Amino acid sequence: xxxxxxxxxxxxxxxxxxxxxxxxxxxxxxxxxxxxxxxxxxxxxxxxxxxxxxxxxxxxxxxxxxxxxxxxxxxxxxxxxxxxxxxxxxxxxxxxxxxxxxxxxxxxxxx
Amino acid sequence: xxxxxxxxxxxxxxxxxxxxxxxxxxxxxxxxxxxxxxxxxxxxxxxxxxxxxxxxxxxxxxxxxxxxxxxxxxxxxxxxxxxxxxxxxxxxxxxxxxxxxxxxxxxxxxxxxxxxxxxxxxxxxxxxxxxxxxxxxxxxxxxxxxxxxxxxxxxxxxxxxxxxxxxxxxxxxxxxxxxxxxxxxxxxxxxxxxxxxxxxxxxxxxxxxxxxxxxxxxxxxxxxxxxxxxxxxxxxxxxxxxxxxxxxxxxxxxxxxxxxxxxxxxxxxxxxxxxxxxxxxxxxxxxxxxxxxxxxxxxxxxxxxxxxxxxxxxxxxxxxxxxxxxxxxxxxxxxxxxxxxxxxxxxxxxxxxxxxxxxxxxxxxxxxxxxxxxxxxxxxxxxxxxxxxxxxxxxxxxxxxxxxxxxxxxxxxxxxxxxxxxxxxxxxxxxxxxxxxxxxxxxxxxxxxxxxxxxxxxxxxxxxxxxxxxxxxxxxxxxxxxxxxxxxxxxxxxxxxxxxxxxxxxxxxxxxxxxxxxxxxxxxxxxxxxxxxxxxxxxxxxxxxxxxxxxxxxxxxxxxxxxxxxxxxxxxxxxxxxxxxxxxxxxxxxxxxxxxxxxxxxxxxxxxxxxxxxxxxxxxxxxxxxxxxxxxxxxxxxxxxxxxxxxxxxxxxxxxxxxxxxxxxxxxxxxxxxxxxxxxxxxxxxxxxxxxxxxxxxxxxxxxxxxxxxxxxxxxxxxxxxxxxxxxxxxxxxxxxxxxxxxxxxxxxxxxxxxxxxxxxxxxxxxxxxxxxxxxxxxxxxxxxxxxxxxxxxxxxxxxxxxxxxxxxxxxx
Numbered sequence: 001x002x003x004x005x006x007x008x009x010x011x012x013x014x015x016x017x018x019x020x021x022x023x024x025x026x027x028x029x030x031x032x033x034x035x036x037x038x039x040x041x042x043x044x045x046x047x048x049x050x051x052x053x054x055x056x057x058x059x060x061x062x063x064x065x066x067x068x069x070x071x072x073x074x075x076x077x078x079x080x081x082x083x084x085x086x087x088x089x090x091x092x093x094x095x096x097x098x099x100x101x102x103x104x105x106x107x108x109x110x111x
Numbered sequence: 112x113x114x115x116x117x118x119x120x121x122x123x124x125x126x127x128x129x130x131x132x133x134x135x136x137x138x139x140x141x142x143x144x145x146x147x148x149x150x151x152x153x154x155x156x157x158x159x160x161x162x163x164x165x166x167x168x169x170x171x172x173x174x175x176x177x178x179x180x181x182x183x184x185x186x187x188x189x190x191x192x193x194x195x196x197x198x199x200x201x202x203x204x205x206x207x208x209x210x211x212x213x214x215x216x217x218x219x220x221x222x223x224x225x226x227x228x229x230x231x232x233x234x235x236x237x238x239x240x241x242x243x244x245x246x247x248x249x250x251x252x253x254x255x256x257x258x259x260x261x262x263x264x265x266x267x268x269x270x271x272x273x274x275x276x277x278x279x280x281x282x283x284x285x286x287x288x289x290x291x292x293x294x295x296x297x298x299x300x301x302x303x304x305x306x307x308x309x310x311x312x313x314x315x316x317x318x319x320x321x322x323x324x325x326x327x328x329x330x331x332x333x334x335x336x337x338x339x340x341x342x343x344x345x346x347x348x349x350x351x352x353x354x355x356x357x358x359x360x361x362x363x364x365x366x367x368x369x370x371x372x373x374x375x376x377x378x379x380x381x382x383x384x385x386x387x388x389x390x391x392x393x394x395x396x397x398x399x400x401x402x403x404x405x406x407x408x409x410x411x412x413x414x415x416x417x418x419x420x421x422x423x424x425x426x427x428x429x430x431x432x433x434x435x436x437x438x439x440x441x442x443x444x445x446x447x448x449x450x451x452x453x454x455x456x457x458x459x460x461x462x463x464x465x466x467x468x469x470x471x472x473x474x475x476x477x478x479x480x481x482x483x484x485x486x487x488x489x490x491x492x493x494x495x496x497x498x499x500x501x502x503x504x505x506x507x508x509x510x511x512x513x514x515x516x517x518x519x520x521x522x523x524x525x526x527x528x529x530x531x532x533x534x535x536x537x538x539x540x541x542x543x544x545x546x547x548x549x550x551x552x553x554x555x556x557x558x559x560x561x562x563x564x565x566x567x568x569x570x571x572x573x574x575x576x577x578x579x580x581x582x583x584x585x586x587x588x589x590x591x592x593x594x595x596x597x598x599x600x601x602x603x604x605x606x607x608x609x610x611x612x613x614x615x616x617x618x619x620x621x622x623x624x625x626x627x628x629x630x631x632x633x634x635x636x637x638x639x640x641x642x643x644x645x646x647x648x649x650x651x652x653x654x655x656x657x658x659x660x661x662x663x664x665x666x667x668x669x670x671x672x673x674x675x676x677x678x679x680x681x682x683x684x685x686x687x688x689x690x691x692x693x694x695x696x697x698x699x700x701x702x703x704x705x706x707x708x709x710x711x712x713x714x715x716x717x718x719x720x721x722x723x724x725x726x727x728x729x730x731x732x733x734x735x736x737x738x739x740x741x742x743x744x745x746x747x748x749x750x751x752x753x754x755x756x757x758x759x760x761x762x763x764x765x766x767x768x769x770x771x772x773x774x775x776x777x778x779x780x781x782x783x784x785x786x787x788x789x790x791x792x793x794x795x796x797x798x799x800x801x802x803x804x805x806x807x808x809x810x811x812x813x814x815x816x817x818x819x820x821x822x823x824x825x826x827x828x829x830x831x832x833x834x835x836x837x838x839x840x841x842x843x844x845x846x847x848x849x850x851x852x853x854x855x856x857x858x859x860x861x862x863x864x865x866x867x868x869x870x871x872x873x874x875x876x877x878x879x880x881x882x883x884x885x886x887x888x889x890x891x892x893x894x895x896x897x898x899x900x901x902x903x904x905x906x907x908x909x910x911x912x913x914x915x916x917x918x919x920x921x922x923x924x
Binding site: 025028029030031032037103104106107108109110 | 891892893894895896899900903
């Protein structure tokens with residue numbers, strides 16, 4: 001419980017990002033609604049982003065990754081937007097064909 | 112002079128071009144390949160024109176001087192300059208020569224067209240060596256060949272359509288029908304001319320050997336032209352194999368030359384030395400007869416060193432450095448040469464080369480192939496066995512003459528003498544018209560060899576030329592007769608002069624020429640001159656070496672026999688009453704394409720010994736220009752007491768007068784006897800046959816040479832090959848069969864193992880993989896949430912494992 005007594009540092013960020021990540025994964029694993037799964041993905045991505053930003057921040061670490069961390073975070077955001085667009089398109093088409101957005105019904109790819 | 116290699120080179124290659132054309136398109140040329148004849152004839156006639164041009168070029172550069180007596184004061188200085196450049200020592204000799212013999216040395220035009228390969232200081236090239244002999248040979252060969260090409264149009268016309276060969280009976284009892292081979296005949300003729308011209312122009316002995324073999328293979332093709340006839344294919348084989356025997360000796364000679372002289376080149380040649388400078392290196396002739404030694408024969412350095420190789424190795428071991436050893440060897444080499452070292456190798460080289468000539472020129476004991484070679488079409492007999500192929504051997508002896516030691520010349524004389532005598536005796540009794548001519552050829556070749564062996568270079572070579580003309584004429588005449596009568600047997604002919612006047616008259620001219628007819632001491636046909644040269648040389652030779660005098664007597668006897676058998680042939684064929692009515696009725700004069708060559712050759716037979724009016728130009732004078740330097744003075748053998756007389760001795764008027772008388776008397780005697788037996792029938796040949804029954808039997812069996820060779824060589828060879836064949840069938844075949852069977856067994860075993868073990872293993876692996884795949888398929892549920900769970904759990908598991916083992920792994924590093 002040392003973390004609670006210390007000033008905000010890298011470790012705190014990592015804890016928060018881990019929490020976000022786990023929340024996202026839990027959301028992906030439990031939600032049956034496709035949109036919910038997508039939201040989980042967004043959470044996972046923002047958890048990862050937070051990680052990058054934390055490691056890249058010059059305030060938290062004297063020898064940080066520098067601007068690379070921020071740059072990768074920006075890339076991830078852009079990619080997430082593109083991915084969301086594709087995923088929503090898939091969701092729409094899926095709804096059109098199956099009249100539902102339940103991922104448990106979408107098992108046509110099983111081996 | 113630079114044009115000579117170009118002119119003769121083109122003349123040489125034209126028949127090759129014609130051969131290639133006919134080979135590729137022969138059967139499509141004109142009707143049934145008739146065009147092939149025109150192509151080949153055009154090529155050889157063009158070659159003749161080029162040769163004639165070359166002759167004029169040569170004569171304008173080296174005009175024939177007035178006969179001896181006047182020293183050549185008019186020798187132009189430019190000529191001398193060229194001579195000095197060609198041969199460093201030539202001008203020193205020339206200055207010495209002007210005071211003594213006034214003999215001008217005419218340098219040959221020698222050089223290389225193409226280098227096949229160089230090995231250090233040694234090299235092999237395609238080159239040329241052109242002197243008066245080369246040019247005269249070109250002129251003669253292309254001229255005779257042109258006549259024969261034209262003649263063959265008439266003689267071979269049957270080959271233009273389907274041919275029925277009455278001499279070949281098939282198993283079905285019918286005669287053989289086959290397609291005509293007109294174009295193939297001309298194709299071989301072209302190749303043959305190319306080979307012969309290449310042999311003549313060759314600039315080195317290796318090139319001579321190559322064309323030598325080409326001539327051999329062409330004769331094989333042409334003798335075996337009617338390949339379906341057993342006798343023809345046998346004769347072709349015989350000619351080829353007998354020639355191989357001689358060529359084996361020639362290869363030994365070549366090896367001796369290569370080892371001892373380090374070059375094959377006849378003339379001197381330029382070559383870059385180690386420093387890259389162009390230097391003149393001596394060819395075979397310059398090494399055997401260096402100008403520094405006044406062109407006298409001596410063993411070349413290489414042969415002396417080879418003979419003394421043990422001592423040289425000792426010197427090299429003892430001396431400190433290479434240059435010192437070189438110096439010591441140089442100092443001693445003349446002493447060694449004086450002691451006779453290396454001379455033996457010179458003899459080996461000479462005998463080896465002569466061995467090849469024995470095979471090609473049908474000399475005893477390899478003369479047996481030539482009579483059988485009459486199986487070929489008659490124009491071929493004329494080409495191969497009169498003017499070119501057999502002439503090649505005599506030509507090579509003439510070309511290689513500077514290298515022959517007196518001992519080798521003695522061997523040549525003896526071989527020539529034996530050949531001339533036994534062949535003449537065979538000709539006396541033969542009844543096949545072509546065989547008489549074949550034996551006569553062998554006999555005349557013996558004459559040439561004998562003359563060369565006597566030291567009469569000019570006599571031998573001159574006879575080669577005159578003989579080429581009249582023997583080609585005789586063969587073509589006999590071809591004309593055979594064409595008309597469809598038989599070779601003289602006993603079935605007779606009285607043909609009325610039916611075939613042109614052939615009869617031209618053949619009579621040929622007989623007169625070969626017998627050496629003429630008005631003694633005034634004028635005569637070509638054979639009259641060349642035979643006189645030989646007899647005169649023999650007379651001088653007999654005078655110098657009484658011990659070997661019988662050579663001369665045999666040559667004189669040969670002259671008489673020549674006259675006898677030639678007139679016997681003519682009388683039996685053309686005079687008397689027809690002995691076979693059927694043959695006589697069907698006989699007819701030949702077509703103009705056959706008669707024109709006869710007339711040309713008849714004219715040449717008459718005039719080729721004459722001087723061209725108002726000039727000094729005559730054949731012997733032209734050939735005199737090519738007499739090898741240093742050989743004209745004669746020689747003495749060091750090993751035995753034995754002299755080769757100088758040739759100019761035979762031209763002295765006393766000797767010549769006597770020789771002409773002897774030769775004419777012998778010819779007259781032969782003529783009178785032949786007339787008595789066959790012309791006027793005053794004597795009966797049958798009586799003579801009965802009286803000399805034993806001799807007759809020997810002669811008609813060709814001195815039992817064929818039988819002896821059959822017993823000594825052919826039978827044992829066949830027996831040995833029979834045994835080997837048996838061994839092959841019963842021994843080697845058994846081993847081969849059984850090893851094959853064993854192999855099959857092994858293969859089957861291997862196959863079984865493959866299927867049962869290797870294949871099964873692979874099958875098992877494949878099946879296992881397949882089953883695993885089926886199992887793993889269940890994991891792929893298609894449920895996204897399950898995937899996510901698996902991912903998450905897997906990741907967590909990975910982290911946990913890493914957490915456990917990380918520190919452990921790091922500590923090991």
